[in-house]
Amino acid sequence: MNRLGKSLKVLEIAIAAGLTAGVVTMAGGARAADQGTPAKPDLARGQAIAAQVCAACHAADGNSTGGAYPKLAGQHAAYLVKELKDFKPQPGGKPAARANPVMAGFAAALSDQDMINVAAWFASQQPKPGYAHDAKTVALGQTIWRAGVADKGVPACAACHGPTGQGIPIQYPRLSGQWSEYIVAQLNAFQQGTRNNNDPMRMIAHRLSDDEIKAVADYAAGLH
Structure with a gap:
């Protein structure tokens, strides 16, 4: 099963x-x-x-x-x-x-x-650390996380989720060490309209390309 x-x-x-x-x-x-x-x-x-x-x-x-x-x-x-x-x-x-x-x-x-x-x-439980897996996309993921994508109106992820991905209670979850596959799936869900419980994330996801989503998700997975 x-x-x-x-x-x-x-x-x-x-x-x-x-x-x-x-x-x-x-x-x-x-x-x-x-x-x-x-x-x-x-x-x-x-x-x-x-x-x-x-x-x-x-x-x-x-x-x-x-x-x-x-x-x-x-x-x-x-x-x-x-x-x-x-x-x-x-x-x-x-x-x-x-x-x-x-x-x-x-x-x-x-x-x-x-x-x-x-x-x-x-x-109360201790999260196990995660890791970035694609060295080729770390620079792009880091840029999106720290500075956003200005020409697309995408803010820095760190503005809400924190420089090290610790998040803000209620509104913004901790993403540090989260599975990159799960982050990609949620950004895709926001983008496709199958997840609708956060309007800012819906707008942000619509402005990101598939490559940008994968890069920033992989980067977040490696944050400590």
């Missing part, structure tokens, strides 16, 4: 079981979420959710083993919570802000408190 198959199987089991067994709907967190006052992050509960629900794709510590799935270790907790909420359908029958059939199912099964807990767990 491939990873996507495993993920769907985990999702089916989790939903069928109501995410019980003290993993997601543990009494304290569930009560706090129901009352609209999420408690402080509970790392033990977050770890349990990560191990039983998220690990098949992202690994239990958030260091996914390949570029099909993003590394979540060390990612900003507030950003992870925002993205999980974006995967959920919106009130009034509106579609989710970020379309992803697999993640929509996982997110729908999580309460606000569950999201806070699992996001805090991944944020």
Whole structure:
């Protein structure tokens, strides 16, 4: 069974079981979420959710083993919570802000408190470093990251994601060490309109060529 198959199987089991067994709907967190006052992050509960629900794709510590799935270790907790909420359908029958059939199912099964807990767990984990792989594109990637592409109106990536790719909580994720394949896939999704939950990134992606996207993604993967 491939990873996507495993993920769907985990999702089916989790939903069928109501995410019980003290993993997601543990009494304290569930009560706090129901009352609209999420408690402080509970790392033990977050770890349990990560191990039983998220690990098949992202690994239990958030260091996914390949570029099909993003590394979540060390990612900003507030950003992870925002993205999980974006995967959920919106009130009034509106579609989710970020379309992803697999993640929509996982997110729908999580309460606000569950999201806070699992996001805090991944944020607390040590991300494994990534590496740039194409020496021929490092200079181009570095230029785009540090200075942007002036004649296309592309700002420097560092302006939002930081000089070393550490990002800004909620709005801009940590990209340092992220899989270059995943970054390319997301920029392509913004470009093609299949990801629509960040207007600035949509505009930026439309102005980048395929070669520029690959170069800056590879460069970001090697940032420390």
